[in-house]
Amino acid sequence: MSGFFLTIEGCEGAGKSTAVNLIKEWMSEKGIEFTETREPGGTRVAEDIRSLLLSHHGEELSDTTELLLMFAARSQNLFHNIEPDLSADKVVICDRFTDATYAYQGGGRGLEQEQIATLENLVQGSCRPDMTLLMDVDPEVGMARARGRGELDRIEQEKMDFFERVREEYLNRSKTYPQQYEVINAGGSLEQVKQQILLVLERRLGERS
Ligand code: TMP
Numbered sequence: 001m002s003g004f005f006l007t008i009e010g011c012e013g014a015g016k017s018t019a020v021n022l023i024k025e026w027m028s029e030k031g032i033e034f035t036e037t038r039e040p041g042g043t044r045v046a047e048d049i050r051s052l053l054l055s056h057h058g059e060e061l062s063d064t065t066e067l068l069l070m071f072a073a074r075s076q077n078l079f080h081n082i083e084p085d086l087s088a089d090k091v092v093i094c095d096r097f098t099d100a101t102y103a104y105q106g107g108g109r110g111l112e113q114e115q116i117a118t119l120e121n122l123v124q125g126s127c128r129p130d131m132t133l134l135m136d137v138d139p140e141v142g143m144a145r146a147r148g149r150g151e152l153d154r155i156e157q158e159k160m161d162f163f164e165r166v167r168e169e170y171l172n173r174s175k176t177y178p179q180q181y182e183v184i185n186a187g188g189s190l191e192q193v194k195q196q197i198l199l200v201l202e203r204r205l206g207e208r209s
Contacts (some may be wrong), residue, residue: 003091054154131204135193136184
């Protein structure tokens with residue numbers, strides 16, 4: 001049995017945390033060994049980079065700075081958590097990864113996909129997610145949920161057309177990489193969303209239990 005790299009993606013308020021909790025519960029029940037991390041973040045230094053990226057510090061970040069900080073944090077997380085855990089044959093559950101960079105810095109900010117791909121190769125080598133669960137929801141619905149959680153961070157304060165482009169890029173990628181992506185309609189009831197995720201888990205990871 002080898003490691004399995006599972007990433008969870010989606011726009012703000014799409015229900016990623018609900019999905020991560022459900023996945024952890026399911027894996028615990030099945031006796032599957034897993035670890036959990038998030039991006040940007042996952043190590044002390046990467047969490048500091050996360051604060052730089054998400055807080056309001058009165059200095060505008062250039063799009064390139066934002067891109068490089070995302071990959072700097074990722075490099076730390078890969079080195080300290082993801083690569084060792086995959087080598088130890090665990091399932092690694094990661095709340096966002098490089099697909100978020102393609103969606104937010106590529107789709108949202110309009111940076112070149114080729115530049116992102118260059119950094120992806122540099123930072124990750126051949127490491128790619130085995131499966132990406134995309135929680136797909138209308139950004140209007142997602143942002144209403146995000147606003148209900150409290151003050152918006154630097155990225156959450158973007159305008160709605162930014163999140164429309166983010167969603168579009170995620171959906172484009174799900175079509176380009178159908179083997180990797182499992183798209184969940186996250187606009188339905190909690191029960192409907194859970195049922196969709198459980199079906200995917202059984203199909204993709206059932207044999208590990
Ligand atoms: P979240 O963990 O609460 O979803 O917040 C992380 C934010 O960072 C979210 O707005 C998406 C953004 N992000 C990027 O823009 N690019 C990335 O590569 C990653 C991992 C996250």
